[in-house]
Amino acid sequence: MNARALPWLPLAGVAVLAAYPWIGGEYSASLVARIMIYAIFALSLELLVGTTGLVCFGQAAFFGIGAYGAVLLASQELPSSLAWLLPASVGLAAVYALLMGALSLRTKGVYFIMVTLAFAQMAYYVIHDTPLGGGTDGIYLYVKPGLALGDTVLLDLERGSVFYGFTLACLVAVYAALAMLQRSRFGHALAGIKANEQRMRAAGFSTYPYKLAAFVLSGAIAGLAGFLFAVKDGFVNPELLSWHLSGSVLIMIILGGLGHLRGAVIGAFAYVLLEELFKSEAVFGSFARHWHLGLGLVIILSVALLPRGLVGLLDRRPA
Amino acid sequence: MDFATFLIQCLNGLQYGLLLFLVASGLTLIFGIMGVINLAHGSFYMIGAYMAFALAPWVDSVLGGGFFTTLLVGTVLAVVLGYLLEWTFFSYLYEREHLQQVLMTYGLILVFEELRSLLVGDDVHGVKVPELLAGSIPLGDVMSYPVYRLFISGVCLALALGMYLVFTRTRLGMRIRAGSTNREMVQSLGVDIRLLYRVVFAAGVAIAVFAGMIASPVSSVYPGMGNQVLIICFVVVVIGGIGSIRGALLAALLIGFVDTFGKVLLPQAAGVLVYLLMAAILLVKPDGLFKAG
Numbered sequence: 001m002n003a004r005a006l007p008w009l010p011l012a013g014v015a016v017l018a019a020y021p022w023i024g025g026e027y028s029a030s031l032v033a034r035i036m037i038y039a040i041f042a043l044s045l046e047l048l049v050g051t052t053g054l055v056c057f058g059q060a061a062f063f064g065i066g067a068y069g070a071v072l073l074a075s076q077e078l079p080s081s082l083a084w085l086l087p088a089s090v091g092l093a094a095v096y097a098l099l100m101g102a103l104s105l106r107t108k109g110v111y112f113i114m115v116t117l118a119f120a121q122m123a124y125y126v127i128h129d130t131p132l133g134g135g136t137d138g139i140y141l142y143v144k145p146g147l148a149l150g151d152t153v154l155l156d157l158e159r160g161s162v163f164y165g166f167t168l169a170c171l172v173a174v175y176a177a178l179a180m181l182q183r184s185r186f187g188h189a190l191a192g193i194k195a196n197e198q199r200m201r202a203a204g205f206s207t208y209p210y211k212l213a214a215f216v217l218s219g220a221i222a223g224l225a226g227f228l229f230a231v232k233d234g235f236v237n238p239e240l241l242s243w244h245l246s247g248s249v250l251i252m253i254i255l256g257g258l259g260h261l262r263g264a265v266i267g268a269f270a271y272v273l274l275e276e277l278f279k280s281e282a283v284f285g286s287f288a289r290h291w292h293l294g295l296g297l298v299i300i301l302s303v304a305l306l307p308r309g310l311v312g313l314l315d316r317r318p319a
Numbered sequence: 320m321d322f323a324t325f326l327i328q329c330l331n332g333l334q335y336g337l338l339l340f341l342v343a344s345g346l347t348l349i350f351g352i353m354g355v356i357n358l359a360h361g362s363f364y365m366i367g368a369y370m371a372f373a374l375a376p377w378v379d380s381v382l383g384g385g386f387f388t389t390l391l392v393g394t395v396l397a398v399v400l401g402y403l404l405e406w407t408f409f410s411y412l413y414e415r416e417h418l419q420q421v422l423m424t425y426g427l428i429l430v431f432e433e434l435r436s437l438l439v440g441d442d443v444h445g446v447k448v449p450e451l452l453a454g455s456i457p458l459g460d461v462m463s464y465p466v467y468r469l470f471i472s473g474v475c476l477a478l479a480l481g482m483y484l485v486f487t488r489t490r491l492g493m494r495i496r497a498g499s500t501n502r503e504m505v506q507s508l509g510v511d512i513r514l515l516y517r518v519v520f521a522a523g524v525a526i527a528v529f530a531g532m533i534a535s536p537v538s539s540v541y542p543g544m545g546n547q548v549l550i551i552c553f554v555v556v557v558i559g560g561i562g563s564i565r566g567a568l569l570a571a572l573l574i575g576f577v578d579t580f581g582k583v584l585l586p587q588a589a590g591v592l593v594y595l596l597m598a599a600i601l602l603v604k605p606d607g608l609f610k611a612g
Contacts, residue, residue, distance in 0.1 A: 055418060103598060107605045110356065110417065114557040115601050118594040121550065125590030243550060247425055254422055290437060296429030303422045304411070 010262070014172055021164055030232075033164050035272045036171045037228045042252040042264035043174050044221035049250070050258045051182060052214045053194030057113045057246050058100065058120025062093040062219040064241030065123060066226030068133050069093065071141040071236050082147040082155060090223040096123065097219020101212045117243060124241040138237025141230060157231050167228055171265075174221055178261055190214055255302055257309025266310050274298055320583075323459035328579055334468045336575020337475035341530035342548055343555040343567045344482060345523030351562020352499040353516055355412050358424040361549025362431040363524050366400075367393060367531020368540045369435055372444045386449035386536075393532050394525050401524030405517045413516075432542065441542050446535040471533055478526065479568060486564065495519060499562055551578075554597045560607030569608060 017036070021029040041063055048054045069089030074080040104115040127133045147155040157163045181187045189210050192200045200207050230236050239245070248271065256267020277283060278291035306312055320328075346360045370393040371386075378389045408427070412420045448467045455463040486492035497505045498515055506512045531544075538544065555574055559566025577596055581589040600608065 049418075103602055107601055110350075110561060111557060111601060111605060111607070113417075113421075114553055115598060117550070118554065118597045122591050122594045122598075125594070129587055129590050250418075251422055251425065254418060258418075290433045292429040293433035293437075296426040296433065299426030299429070300423050303419050303426070307415075307419065 010175070013265075014168070017168055017171075018165075021161055026160060029164055030160065031272075031276065033160075033167050033232060034229075035269055036167045037225050037232065038249070038252065038272055039265045039268035040167075040171050040174050040228070041222055041225035041249055042256070042268045043171075043178055043261060044218045044225065045249050046253050046258075046261060046264040047178060047181075047190075047214060047218045047221070049253060050260070050263070051178075051187070051194065052190045052211060053197075054105075054211060054215070055113050055250075056116045056215075056218070057243070057250065058116035058118075059218075059222055059249050060241050060243065060245035061100070061120035061123040062097055062222035063226035063229070063245065063249075064127065064236075064238070065096050066090060066093040066223030067230035067236045067240050068127060068226075069223070070145070070227045070230040071139050072133065074141060074143070074145060076142050079143050079148075079156075079158075080145040082145050082157070085145045086224075086227060089227045090220050093223020093226065094216050094220040097216045097223075098212070101215030101219070105208060105211050105215065117246070120241065120243065120246060124238060124243075127241055128238040133236070133238070136238060138235060141234045141236070144231055144234060163232060167232075170224060170228060174224070175261055175265070182261075186210070186213070251299060255299075255309055257311030260309075260311045263309050263311040270310055321459075323462040326458060327462060327464055328583055329576075330464060330468065330472070332576035332579035333572070334472045334475075334575070335579055336572035337472050337479070338530055338534055339548075339551060339555055339575060340479060340568050340571035341475055342527045343552040343559070343571055344479075344564055345526045346552050347556045347559065347562055347564065347567045348495075348519055349523050350556060352495060352519055353409075353413055355409060356417055356420045356424065357409070358421060358549065359427040359431060360523070360527055361545035361547070361552065362428050363397070363401075363527035363545070364531040364534075364548045365435065365542075365545030366431065367397065367528035368446075368535040368538070368544060369439050369531075370396065370528065371446050371532040371535040372540045373439050375446070386447075390529070390532055394529050397525040397528035398521045400528075401521035402517055404524065405520040409520060410513070410516070428546070431545075436542065443539060443541040445539050448536040467536060471537065474533060475530075478529075482564060491518075551593065554593060558597050558600050558607055560609040563607070563609040566607055566609035 017032065020032055024032065041059070044062070045056065045059045048056045048059075066089050069092040070085060073088050074085055100116065100119040104112060104119060107115050128136060133139060144156075144158045146153060146157055155162055155166060157166060182191070189200070189205060189207075192203075192205070193207050193210060197207050226240065229240070252267040252271045253264045254267070255270055256265065257263030275291070275295060278294040279288055281288045284291070284294075342360065342364050345363075346357065349355055349357050349360070371389060374393055375386070375389050378392055379385060382388050382392070408423075412423060415423075448465070452467045452470050455465045456469070457463045484492075486496065494505065494510055494515055498510070498512060502512060505515075551574065555567055555570045558573070559568070559570035573596070574593055577592055578589065581592040585592065
């Protein structure tokens with residue numbers, strides 16, 4: 001595995017990210033925090049697509065549910081405690097993932113892609129068309145959560161630097177957990193399902209519970225990303241559940257390189273930075289309004305020229 | 320709900336369903352025969368609607384004949400567009416994985432949307448119903464039904480019938496069906512499969528563009544209209560069974576009725592109903608209603 005050849009790379013990445021707020025200033029640190037949230041989101045999908053071989057096109061549903069959970073469950077007057085708000089929001093996303101996974105894992109291939117999309121659209125319309133979450137306007141989170149022990153405030157996510165550190169810690173924890181999971185018996189079973197599910201079943205594995213567990217775990221991680229997103233901006237709207245976001249996160253992991261956790265993180269950075277580049281009026285002037293054009297062309301070219309993603313550039317071994 | 324309202328909603332559902340069928344038929348063909356997931360198919364619908372809007376003044380001044388000439392010119396342009404696109408872009412997707420196809424055609428959506436924004440702008444436009452079909456038919460004492468919607472249903476039905484005849488009664492249809500079952504075998508029997516694909520693709524694009532054009536007077540022309548249609552059409556294709564034209568027709572009508580009546584009877588849940596239906600059908604029949612091949 002290439003990661004073993006370069007064990008310092010993830011560590012160096014963490015060091016750079018940890019030092020970044022001091023180098024880059026407040027605005028760009030906020031951008032990096034957003035990218036790290038997308039990286040967590042991309043990692044959640046990587047667990048399904050890259051590790052288990054299940055192409056989920058409804059990942060935004062979990063992201064959005066985690067985000068709405070953070071806003072709807074939180075108290076609007078006093079800072080809510082992270083100790084219960086975070087697990088509750090993540091739990092909501094996991095419960096929806098359990099429901100969605102239990103039903104959609106009965107289908108395969110392209111049908112699976114479409115059924116997951118359908119379930120995500122259902123969640124989207126429930127939020128979009130009912131007054132539950134403020135409808136199309138979305139809702140604000142006025143008081144950001146924190147963590148206090150007695151009277152001592154341990155974590156106050158209202159402060160940008162604390163939020164940055166917390167997001168980085170979440171990213172590292174998710175990355176480490178997934179890396180360990182891939183080396184575990186469970187992870188090997190998932191890899192086996194990706195390679196040949198028929199053979200796994202013939203070898204005596206009941207594959208359905210494994211896939212369902214991966215699906216729920218993935219939903220929970222996406223919910224965590226959504227939670228962080230809601231806390232960061234203090235605002236949620238139905239677009240967080242839209243299929244565009246499900247598509248964008250798929251592009252992130254493929255741009256980065258499927259089958260590698262690094263790929264998901266690199267892809268999230270590359271995608272958001274590309275987006276920012278094409279949106280930048282300093283570079284493109286008034287043409288920046290048409291940033292989708294550049295992004296679309298880059299997506300087409302990168303898939304055509306780099307079928308193994310950005311990770312494939314570093315890794316010279318034949319596929 | 321009295322009988323006249325019921326009848327009107329039935330006609331609306333039929334019209335919406337048939338229109339969906341036109342777009343979905345191209346999608347399911349390209350999917351079933353070439354194995355390409357074309358997310359950009361909705362963009363062709365959008366391009367059609369914008370063509371109906373943007374070409375009309377030009378067609379009026381150069382050729383005359385109004386809406387119907389615009390339809391004809393637009394369809395011809397669409398065939399050319401489809402042919403060129405297959406040649407320069409889609410033919411490179413056949414050997415790729417589904418996931419890569421999804422991404423590259425997603426990139427194509429962004430490109431099409433921005434080109435549309437550069438050429439025509441981002442405003443919402445209306446397209447006038449042609450004068451010949453502008454009237455409406457009275458139903459009961461107070462209700463009436465616009466002739467133009469009946470015209471849409473009629474044209475869609477005629478096209479559906481035409482497609483059915485081409486598929487079942489012609490040599491071309493036979494080759495297309497054979498090509499979807501076993502590409503190599505057809506090729507080794509001396510059929511130019513690449514030309515066949517190009518023709519099928521161009522036809523699929525033309526039908527979607529045509530659907531966009533005839534829908535434009537009813538639905539108005541707005542950015543993002545392609546994506547909305549795309550998702551619903553995927554639902555249609557999946558419910559019907561990938562590659563099955565018959566399934567697509569049945570599924571499109573089903574969705575048309577469920578969506579139309581859902582909006583009247585359960586306005587809050589209308590958006591969800593279609594997806595609920597899809598999930599329910601796939602849980603019972605994981606390969607859709609009619610699996611091709």
